[in-house]
Amino acid sequence: xxxxxxxxxxxxxxxxxxxxxxxxxxxxxxxxxxxxxxxxxxxxxxxxxxxxxxxxxxxxxxxxxxxxxxxxxxxxxxxxxxxxxxxxxxxxxxxxxxxxxxxxxxxxxxxxxxxxxx
Amino acid sequence: xxxxxxxxxxxxxxxxxxxxxxxxxxxxxxxxxxxxxxxxxxxxxxxxxxxxxxxxxxxxxxxxxxxxxxxxxxxxxxxxxxxxxxxxxxxxxxxxxxxxxxxxxxxxxxx
Numbered sequence: 001x002x003x004x005x006x007x008x009x010x011x012x013x014x015x016x017x018x019x020x021x022x023x024x025x026x027x028x029x030x031x032x033x034x035x036x037x038x039x040x041x042x043x044x045x046x047x048x049x050x051x052x053x054x055x056x057x058x059x060x061x062x063x064x065x066x067x068x069x070x071x072x073x074x075x076x077x078x079x080x081x082x083x084x085x086x087x088x089x090x091x092x093x094x095x096x097x098x099x100x101x102x103x104x105x106x107x108x109x110x111x112x113x114x115x116x117x118x
Numbered sequence: 119x120x121x122x123x124x125x126x127x128x129x130x131x132x133x134x135x136x137x138x139x140x141x142x143x144x145x146x147x148x149x150x151x152x153x154x155x156x157x158x159x160x161x162x163x164x165x166x167x168x169x170x171x172x173x174x175x176x177x178x179x180x181x182x183x184x185x186x187x188x189x190x191x192x193x194x195x196x197x198x199x200x201x202x203x204x205x206x207x208x209x210x211x212x213x214x215x216x217x218x219x220x221x222x223x224x225x226x227x228x229x
Contacts, residue, residue: 004161034216043205044162044219093161095217104150105215109161 002028002098006110013084014118021079021113023050023094029074030096034107035067038091050077050094084117091115122206122220129226136193138223140206143187151182151189154205156222162205166191193225201227 003026013019023033031052036044048069049057056069068080081088091114095107123141130136142151150169154162166173168180168189179192193200205222209215 006161036219043221046216046218049216091159095161097215103152103164103167105152105209105217106164106167107217109163112159112161114159 002026002096002108004094004096004108004110006092006094006113008113009111010114010116012116012118015085016083018080018082019084019115021081021092021094021115023077023079023096023110025075025096025098025108028096028098030077030098031074033071033077033094033096035069035077035079036093036095038093038112044093047079050079052077081115084115086117089115089117122208124204124206124220124223126221127224127226129228130196131228132197133195136196136200136225136227138191138193138204138206138225139188140191141188142206142208145186145208146210148210149208150210151180151186152207152209153178153180153191154207156203156205158202162219165204196225196227198227198229201225 005024007022033050035047037047038044046059047062050069050071052071058064071077091112093112095109097107152167153165155165156162166178166180168182170182173180181190203222203224205219
């Protein structure tokens with residue numbers, strides 16, 4: 001199967017600082033990537049759709065100025081949490097669909113990034 | 119996107135067969151049914167996908183009745199390592215479509 005990586009796997013930062021999370025498709029190109037947030041014992045919540053070469057599309061209630069998304073290339077999308085606060089502490093997961101597979105809209109997920117804001 | 123309903127949690131014992139049913143009454147004609155598995159602190163992983171009838175792969179079976187308003191994921195002879203959250207998703211077949219996750223079913227396999 002296809003591989004999606006995330007970096008870092010975990011990060012601890014002070015309140016008010018910014019944190020960048022990278023999502024890479026290692027062996028395929030992804031014009032679209034998705035960013036999710038998951039709080040403990042809860043399901044994944046879609047935050048935004050990252051589009052290569054154009055602006056990201058944010059879900060309702062997600063602040064685009066706080067969660068900056070840049071899809072710099074066909075294999076890399078970054079999510080920057082600006083001025084992070086403790087309530088931003090969560091598990092951030094990215095996914096990327098791969099075309100040409102036999103499965104319909106199969107998404108490959110990264111391993112996630114655990115963000116803890118002190 | 120069709121909404122899905124699953125049991126919040128299930129318990130089982132090693133070696134048993136586990137069946138998790140998902141309701142999706144508003145499934146559209148072009149929607150596929152896909153199940154993902156998520157272990158703690160990891161991203162979800164694709165398990166199985168189907169459109170109608172029965173699909174089987176090396177890890178699970180998926181049963182879909184004729185009206186497609188529900189589906190059942192069957193895990194044969196579960197082991198402790200099958201303890202995870204299982205998500206049922208319903209959506210169109212176009213690559214690049216976002217996935218909407220429901221609550222999922224937290225399966226606990228006991229020794």
